[in-house]
Structure formats: structure tokens, C-alpha cells
Amino acid sequence: MIEVTNITKKYGSFFALDDITLDIASNKVTAIVGENGSGKSTLLNIMGRLNNATSGSVLLDSKDINTYASLEYACKIATLKQANTINLRLRVIDLVGFGRYPHNQGRLNADDILIVEESLAFMQCLDLRDKFIDQLSGGQLQRVYIAMILAQDTDVMLLDEPLNNLDLKHAHELMELIRQLVDEHGKTVVIIMHDLNMVYRYVDNIIALKHGRLICDGAVDDVLNEHMLHEIYDMHFEIQKCETHTVAFIK
Numbered sequence: 001m002i003e004v005t006n007i008t009k010k011y012g013s014f015f016a017l018d019d020i021t022l023d024i025a026s027n028k029v030t031a032i033v034g035e036n037g038s039g040k041s042t043l044l045n046i047m048g049r050l051n052n053a054t055s056g057s058v059l060l061d062s063k064d065i066n067t068y069a070s071l072e073y074a075c076k077i078a079t080l081k082q083a084n085t086i087n088l089r090l091r092v093i094d095l096v097g098f099g100r101y102p103h104n105q106g107r108l109n110a111d112d113i114l115i116v117e118e119s120l121a122f123m124q125c126l127d128l129r130d131k132f133i134d135q136l137s138g139g140q141l142q143r144v145y146i147a148m149i150l151a152q153d154t155d156v157m158l159l160d161e162p163l164n165n166l167d168l169k170h171a172h173e174l175m176e177l178i179r180q181l182v183d184e185h186g187k188t189v190v191i192i193m194h195d196l197n198m199v200y201r202y203v204d205n206i207i208a209l210k211h212g213r214l215i216c217d218g219a220v221d222d223v224l225n226e227h228m229l230h231e232i233y234d235m236h237f238e239i240q241k242c243e244t245h246t247v248a249f250i251k
């Protein structure tokens with residue numbers, strides 16, 4: 001679905017990404033992991049066309065992403081950035097309504113409003129609909145931004161640390177929702193996350209970056225072993241498999 005080929009991103013002489021080649025499988029949850037500064041957001045933002053690669057190509061459905069018109073692309077891929085700062089005094093309902101922009105260019109019809117309300121309900125923030133976004137807690141705001149991405153209703157969602165600021169309950173509920181979107185609605189989700197136990201529980205495929213290089217790419221169950229965790233984090237882990245869950249402990 002998404003084919004990344006020889007992507008390099010340089011800032012001056014620094015390689016934020018160094019010759020990355022990988023495929024994102026459709027209808028799966030793919031997590032990108034790696035230490036701070038390893039290039040995760042850079043890779044996600046290049047796939048989402050929020051950043052340009054220095055060299056290499058990204059194809060979506062066999063077409064170079066730069067050949068899509070902006071609105072067409074925004075109907076196919078939605079990207080949640082790591083840090084979202086909108087300095088407008090907006091109500092929640094209007095912010096989430098922006099998610100419909102690629103479909104309606106700002107003229108919300110009854111269907112759009114229904115989708116906006118469904119997205120808010122999905123994220124359990126329908127009760128926040130008339131609040132201003134500067135009145136929300138960090139976790140509430142994060143859920144509202146995710147509702148905006150849901151409202152965009154694209155086949156592909158690129159999520160940069162969506163679990164940030166979420167309490168344990170809402171974090172698990174979001175991962176359950178992501179599984180539902182993939183398993184029941186045919187979506188493709190790429191998610192940057194740090195919690196390995198959430199990865200084992202909810203994710204299909206893993207991409208690990210280190211110093212801008214790809215060091216691991218495959219099915220979680222096949223590749224995310226103790227040896228690989230040591231490679232990724234330079235720390236020793238012990239993995240324990242219970243009946244239903246896999247858990248990684250730092251040794």
C-alpha cells in the first residue's frame with residue numbers, strides 16, 4: 001500500500017533518515033519504535049507529506065505521493081502530528097469539523113456533521129463538543145485531535161504518539177478502537193509509540209529505527225525478541241509470555 005524506497009533526510013550533514021526502504025502493509029497496525037531522535041516522526045511526516053525527503057521515493061497505491069493533488073491526498077491519508085498547537089479560540093466541534101475539509105472544502109453538510117459527532121462519540125468526547133479547545137485538559141485535547149483525524153475518514157491513518165497524555169483506560173480504549181478500525185473497517189494504521197507492552201498486545205507489524213537507520217521490520221511475533229529489544233534500546237529485556245499476553249521487563 002505504502003512503499004518507501006531509499007528515503008534519506010538530511011539536515012545539513014546530519015542524517016535524520018539514512019536510506020530507509022520498507023513497505024507498510026494494508027489493513028494492518030504497524031508501529032514505529034525507537035529511541036528519541038531516531039527519526040520516527042521524520043519518517044511518518046514524510047509519508048504524510050508534511051516533510052520532504054532529501055532523496056528517495058514514497059508510493060501510495062503504486063503512485064508517487066507527490067503526484068497526488070493535496071485534497072486527493074488528504075482524502076487518502078490523515079496524519080496526527082506529535083505536537084499540535086492551534087492558537088485559535090476554536091470550539092471542539094469546529095476543530096473536529098476541519099477533518100471534513102478535504103471532503104467538503106469547508107461547507108459542512110448534514111452527513112459531515114453526523115461524521116463529526118460520530119468521531120467525537122468514538123473518542124468519548126461528545127460532551128466536550130461546545131467547549132473551547134483552550135479549556136480542555138491535555139488528554140481531552142489529544143482525544144479531540146484524534147477525533148479530527150477519524151472525521152477525515154481516510155483509508156490510512158498516520159498517528160504520531162497518539163497515546164501521549166492519555167490515561168491508562170483511554171490509552172487501551174484507543175488501541176481497541178484502532179484494532180476495530182483495522183479489523184472491521186479495513187483501515188491501515190501506522191502508529192508511533194513507546195509502550196512495548198501495548199505493542200505486543202495490539203500491533204501486527206513493527207518498524208524500529210536507530211540513529212536514522214532501519215534496524216528491524218517485520219511481524220511483532222517474529223522479530224520483536226529480547227535480542228532485538230537490546231539492539232533497539234541498548235538495554236537488557238526479559239520477555240514473558242502468559243496465556244494471552246506478552247510482556248517485556250527491563251532487566
Ligand SMILES: Nc1ncnc2c1ncn2[C@@H]1O[C@H](COP(=O)(O)OP(=O)(O)OP(=O)(O)O)[C@@H](O)[C@H]1O
Binds near residue numbers: 034041
Ligand atoms: N528541522 C530540523 N532541523 C534539524 N534537525 C532536525 C529537524 N527536525 C528533526 N531534526 C533531528 O532529526 C532527528 C530525528 O528527529 P525526529 O523528530 O524524527 O525523532 P523521533 O524519533 O520522532 O524522536 P522523539 O521520540 O523524541 O519524538 C533528531 O536528531 C532531530 O534533532
Ligand SMILES: [Mg+2]
Binds near residue numbers: 082
Ligand atoms: Mg517524534
